[in-house]
Amino acid sequence: MPVKTDVTGEVVTAYLSGELDHHTAREMREAIDAAVDRNMPTLLILDFRDVSFMDSSGIGLVMGRYRNLQRTGAALHVVNTPPQIYKVMQLAGLNRLAKLEKGGVRIETD
């Protein structure tokens, strides 16, 4: 399973693993969305610690989740991004939308 989810109160954490590209994005997206639909969190945390590669398909995945969460006003945090992944996120300008921190991105929806 490329995604393990953990629910604590109103927080859903999705631990992604493996390589995130166009081929694998769909299965990851479906697993994350299923957990969000089931639990209606106020905060979704995407944990990238076990993701070994990501291309711009990962940006699509993060932005897509961000758009969905905006409807309910929930927040999105992207945490524990390895260097290669951080570089792609930084290039994508996720920092313009959110606070880009070392090792992660915090996207506060409003």
Added chain:
Amino acid sequence: MKPINRFALTLPSHSANEAFARAAVAAFLTQLDPTVEEIGDIKTAVSEAVTNCIVHAYPDTIGKIYITVDLHADRTVTVRIRDAGCGIADVAQAMEPLYTTAGGERAGLGFAVMQSFMDGVKVRSKLGRGTTVTLKKKLSLRVASHAGTR
């Protein structure tokens, strides 16, 4: 400039081959002892170009993707990714950040990633004929990491 080594690979455009294509290119490069960051940059750029062949060039069919990697004596790496798919009408527009013709969750950032992670990106395309993307990167000079042992 004649390459000192070359690798060529042809793959059908199954999305499962995205991971294989970038891993194969990275494995061939290891003979130049690139840094971890350089390998990551090249893998990411190759992944973008190969994914574009799969998603855009051959949207409803399985076509062939032709990849060649040339290594040069001055440590320049050239990766060519070619398809015989639908082609691009306006290359300059296609390369603009956030431009995408596929809906869904394409970010429109593939070319932006290639341009930012490589030293050079050239795109030649003909409508109905196909597209060739040429990626170039000059690897840094490295002191042999095992010098001084023994």
